Amino acid sequence: MPTDPFADVLAANAAYAGRFELADLEARAATGLGVVTCMDSRIDPLAMLGLQPGDAKILRNAGARVTDDVLRTLVLATHLLGVERVMVVAHTGCRMVAGSEQEVHAEIRAAGGPDTRSITFLTTGDQEAALRADVQRVRSWPYLGDVTVGGFLYDLDTGRLARIC
Numbered sequence: 001m002p003t004d005p006f007a008d009v010l011a012a013n014a015a016y017a018g019r020f021e022l023a024d025l026e027a028r029a030a031t032g033l034g035v036v037t038c039m040d041s042r043i044d045p046l047a048m049l050g051l052q053p054g055d056a057k058i059l060r061n062a063g064a065r066v067t068d069d070v071l072r073t074l075v076l077a078t079h080l081l082g083v084e085r086v087m088v089v090a091h092t093g094c095r096m097v098a099g100s101e102q103e104v105h106a107e108i109r110a111a112g113g114p115d116t117r118s119i120t121f122l123t124t125g126d127q128e129a130a131l132r133a134d135v136q137r138v139r140s141w142p143y144l145g146d147v148t149v150g151g152f153l154y155d156l157d158t159g160r161l162a163r164i165c
């Protein structure tokens with residue numbers, strides 16, 4: 001019988017559940033904060049911002065981009081889940097800045113993947129301009145509740161956040 005590829009994390013969860021202490025958390029974001037950031041595994045959003053579970057709504061995707069699904073989620077977060085301020089946090093060394101759409105398609109193909117050219121990965125050659133545009137997209141989205149939005153760049157080497165807009 002093949003080994004369960006999830007055995008390690010299920011074992012860890014059993015231990016976690018044995019000492020579980022978060023059952024009383026509210027669903028609303030306790031600090032009123034929403035964070036849009038990259039899926040990059042080197043980013044620890046809660047620790048980066050001095051937060052605990054229950055404090056913030058964390059939305060992640062490749063490149064920390066404000067997609068339609070991020071906007072959909074923020075409508076719920078701002079009207080129903082207590083979010084009053086949103087940080088869009090891009091980061092240094094992001095793969096979505098390092099190459100063009102064509103290069104990412106070619107890289108996936110070279111790794112044995114399918115032809116992905118029908119997908120737009122939202123790469124950018126100008127990270128700051130993309131961040132400013134994404135922040136503006138949130139600010140101008142008419143369905144959101146009253147919300148303050150900021151754009152930030154997280155430095156993977158120092159752990160420091162810089163305010164961009």
Ligand SMILES: [Zn+2]
Pocket residue numbers: 038039040062063064091093094095096
């Ligand atoms: Zn990234």
